[in-house]
Amino acid sequence: MNGFGITSTAIDLQVFRQQLLDISCGACVQFEGWVRDHNEGQRVLRLEYEVYEPLAVKEGNRIIREAIGKYGVINACAIHRSGLMELSEVAVVVGVASPHRGEAFDACRYIIDQAKVRLPIWKKEYYEGGRAEWVNCQRCAHSA
Amino acid sequence: MTGKKLKCTGWGVDPMKIKVSYFAAFREAAGTGSEILETAASTPAELFSECAALHPALQNYSSSLVAINDEMSAWEATLGEHDEVLFFPPVAGG
Numbered sequence: 001m002n003g004f005g006i007t008s009t010a011i012d013l014q015v016f017r018q019q020l021l022d023i024s025c026g027a028c029v030q031f032e033g034w035v036r037d038h039n040e041g042q043r044v045l046r047l048e049y050e051v052y053e054p055l056a057v058k059e060g061n062r063i064i065r066e067a068i069g070k071y072g073v074i075n076a077c078a079i080h081r082s083g084l085m086e087l088s089e090v091a092v093v094v095g096v097a098s099p100h101r102g103e104a105f106d107a108c109r110y111i112i113d114q115a116k117v118r119l120p121i122w123k124k125e126y127y128e129g130g131r132a133e134w135v136n137c138q139r140c141a142h143s144a
Numbered sequence: 145m146t147g148k149k150l151k152c153t154g155w156g157v158d159p160m161k162i163k164v165s166y167f168a169a170f171r172e173a174a175g176t177g178s179e180i181l182e183t184a185a186s187t188p189a190e191l192f193s194e195c196a197a198l199h200p201a202l203q204n205y206s207s208s209l210v211a212i213n214d215e216m217s218a219w220e221a222t223l224g225e226h227d228e229v230l231f232f233p234p235v236a237g238g
Contacts, residue, residue, distance in 0.1 A: 052230070135236045136233075136236065
């Protein structure tokens with residue numbers, strides 16, 4: 001199964017993995033983006049994602065189709081969270097299944113890299129001391 | 145939503161009504177999620193300049209994505225009457 005989705009509740013990774021299974025596939029690559037406790041020297045307590053869902057889903061599915069067309073993988077899926085999230089929660093998951101591992105790694109990398117720069121999703125970080133800021137993450141496309 | 149009038153940017157151009165939506169940092173900078181503007185701007189780039197004049201806090205942002213009627217758009221696309229223009233601050237998914 002292929003596709004991109006947004007959810008405001010915890011991502012069920014077992015269910016997600018099931019969607020990727022295909023008897024023609026010998027490789028599955030899965031990327032998880034987690035909520036970490038720091039960013040640029042500041043201690044992060046939690047995150048909030050704002051998503052403009054109509055366009056995020058449309059553009060996310062476009063990225064998935066591009067990855068399948070470009071790398072010839074069999075299945076590709078991704079889910080992104082919206083709303084408030086606590087440390088260590090899974091903010092995004094990308095999964096790709098293909099006959100061999102090379103194209104699965106490449107397609108998975110393509111999907112997460114494109115998602116970071118093309119989807120209308122914004123992250124607000126809540127810091128120690130009560131301050132909160134929207135993150136300008138154009139630079140984040142090049143880090144984790 | 146309010147119907148605010150913006151200055152005309154060209155001779156002989158009839159102002160048109162356009163709905164503008166702001167997200168995340170833009171919404172906080174503009175103090176509203178959406179508004180209807182009467183404008184002679186012919187492109188999203190011109191319209192954003194007018195919005196930044198109306199809401200000076202938007203001037204802190206120079207680059208972002210833009211969509212028209214729920215399709216990603218170029219900054220130099222042509223605007224039409226009753227278009228909905230979505231201004232996106234720098235995105236930060238993942």
